[in-house]
Amino acid sequence: MFKNVKLVGVGGQGTILSTKILTQALLNAGYDVKMSEIHGMSQRGGSVSSDIRFGENISSPVVVKGSADYLVAFEQMEAVRYLDYVKKDGILIVNDLKIHSMLTQAGKTKYPEDIIDYLKEREHTYIYDATEKAKTLGNQKVLNIILLGVLVKAMKLEKLPIIEAIEDLVKPQFIEINKKAFKLGLSMFG
Amino acid sequence: MKKILTGNEAVARGAYEAGVVFASAYPGTPSTEILENIGLYKEIIAEWAPNEKVALESVIGASIAGGRSLASMKHVGVNVAADPLFTFAYTGVTAGSVLISADEPGMHSSQNEQDNRNYAKFAKIAMMEPSNSQEAKDMIIDAYDISEKYDTPLLYRMTTRVCHSKSIVELGEREEKELIPYEKNFSKYVAVPAIGRQLRHKVEKRLIALAEYSEQTKWNKIINNKSNIGIISSGIAFEYSKEAFGKEADYLKLGFTNPLPKNLISKFCDDHEKVYIIEENDPYIEEFVKNMGKKCFGKDIFPYTGEMTPDVIKRAVLHENMDILQPNMDLVVNRPPTFCSGCPHRGFFYELGKKRKKIIVAGDIGCYSLAVGEPYNLMDWLICMGAAFSSGHGAQSVIDRNPNDDRRLVSIMGDSTFFHTGINSLINTVYNNGKTINVILDNRITGMTGQQDNPGSGYKLQGEENTPLDIEAIVKAIGIKHVRKINPNDLKIVKETINWALELNEASVIITDWPCVLKKKYKNEDIEQYTNAWKTKDKVLEDKCVGCKACLRSGCPSLVFNPETKKMSIDETTCVGCDVCLQICPYDAIVKDEKYV
Incomplete structure (x- = not known):
């Protein structure tokens, strides 16, 4: 058995740190875990994504289209861009935030309206x-x-040692606020 | 102890455990973090080289002198290092030596998809391909023993998903190796023709011995699930194959891939009704199998490009399509990467854009390649590291033959690219009386790959300070008579300087001098020079803003237009006060935010 998780967003939003913390916590909880991300050009304000697969005997580190049990989009347009990765009954978590792309900012095209309404039509979607x-x-x-x-x-993995992973991976001056942020997040789902 | 490591971290750990004493590299995605992680081990001398050829040559010297050595680079970097590689293949090693090539199936951050397994075959050297982080660590330890036993450099081929994916690794301890005392041996190391002819035979005999090793090594193994379907695979494609087929197939997993194990492959093919060769990029294994007269499925059913992920495999073999949601793509706009807020390239490209019709822009590899996109659209071509100055020179020579064409070539590269191979190109322009405008965007760091130090940054990889290379002095020493060094955030000076260069009928160099906004380490003299860099912020005076959007031509991601109020605003969290938009605004509606002055 295994689960597939994909985190997507815009370069600079911190998807990679979230991915690192989750991966470390899953390892410490005894799961086999693989993680994959794409570095390089996409860091400069481009679209970014990272994949986590965990369970027993994981082979491929990559989450392919139609296979994500959980898709977390840090930005609304990115949710649509990667929507084909989530399983039909998979859970989609969306941050209701618009970040312009250079194309919409320069006025070449408009930032699409009504993304949130479109996403809301889908079951198992949490915004x-x-x-x-x-x-x-x-x-x-x-x-x-x-x-x-x-x-x-x-x-439903509240017992994962996330707090310990935050203490390991976050700069000392930001540990407390990140712990608070994690607990706030836990209380929000549902 | 178990740790979760990327392939790059794991291979660095393996090099440490194998007793490597010297490592060199030039940064390039997806290889960069290999040397960065090796640099953390105090037992190893780890150096950034100005280019891949220099890196490999340093490593060859270290090997000849008796220390285990390692060079790492991205796939296209091996093209630069190919010259020494092919002779190193003849001389062989004193202490073990490994060249890591990080290939890019799918071209996430590269200009091509070349398959560097071909280099091992071409140079007639040993090759290994790990599939995951544990193998990346373990295999390289054996790689050094093979290199020494068979007197061969070894090509260690990784790919993006091996380099940048994390999986669990059981760590070992470092085994310190005694240096092998250097003794003069000109009949091995002086590759003049007479000796080359002798070494040529050694290379062929070595391949025969390595082929025997390939038959019996543990890295080439059969995984038997009692199936009549057989899959031959290597690298990450093996992990994908296992994911796609599980226990429904038998596997011949190849980790030692030059020379390939003829007998093992032959028997595996004979033992299975259907054989699939699953590999990324070129049909490297497939051609070998077909040359033996064995039947197999390969690129006839699998795509010739991209990553061979489990879904791709299932589609090709089982014609199985996953039930996938079809998103409304009308709601998605492309999001190309952009210059960061405060990027010192912005001011230069903004002003250069005004001359669009009068110029042709020869680009190069680095962050400034992003000027190809909105709102600059300022790049006519991009070939390879260092090519801007030389390709610009060639182009200008031809343009000038047409009396009706007075366009000027503006060739653009960064500091690190100038050190890489741009210097040679500039020498060529000067010596051959070229007339191009050559721009060095000096941001004091190797930016695109993630802020690696270089000869102009003032620091070495393992933290020691050094004197930064004086680009202006080098350019003058080469013989450029017209040189200006400017602050690219001062648009008036940028404009004047571009006009000055366009008027000249000889080659010129413009050096823009302002650090990358992401540069982490500064010396005291730098802090004095770049006074208040990134410490202030700009803001929009709403009553003065008329919503003309002129500032957006700067391409800064901190600028936000509100369609309801028809006013601009500046994102306070990301603005670093470079003042480029402030200077563009025709209505003086952008000012320094007094909160931060």
């Missing part, structure tokens, strides 16, 4: 404003860990 929630904690950047909390609750 949150993690950016606003992060601001209430005093740092917009922790939206990535809030979304990680939502995901962990959705996976």
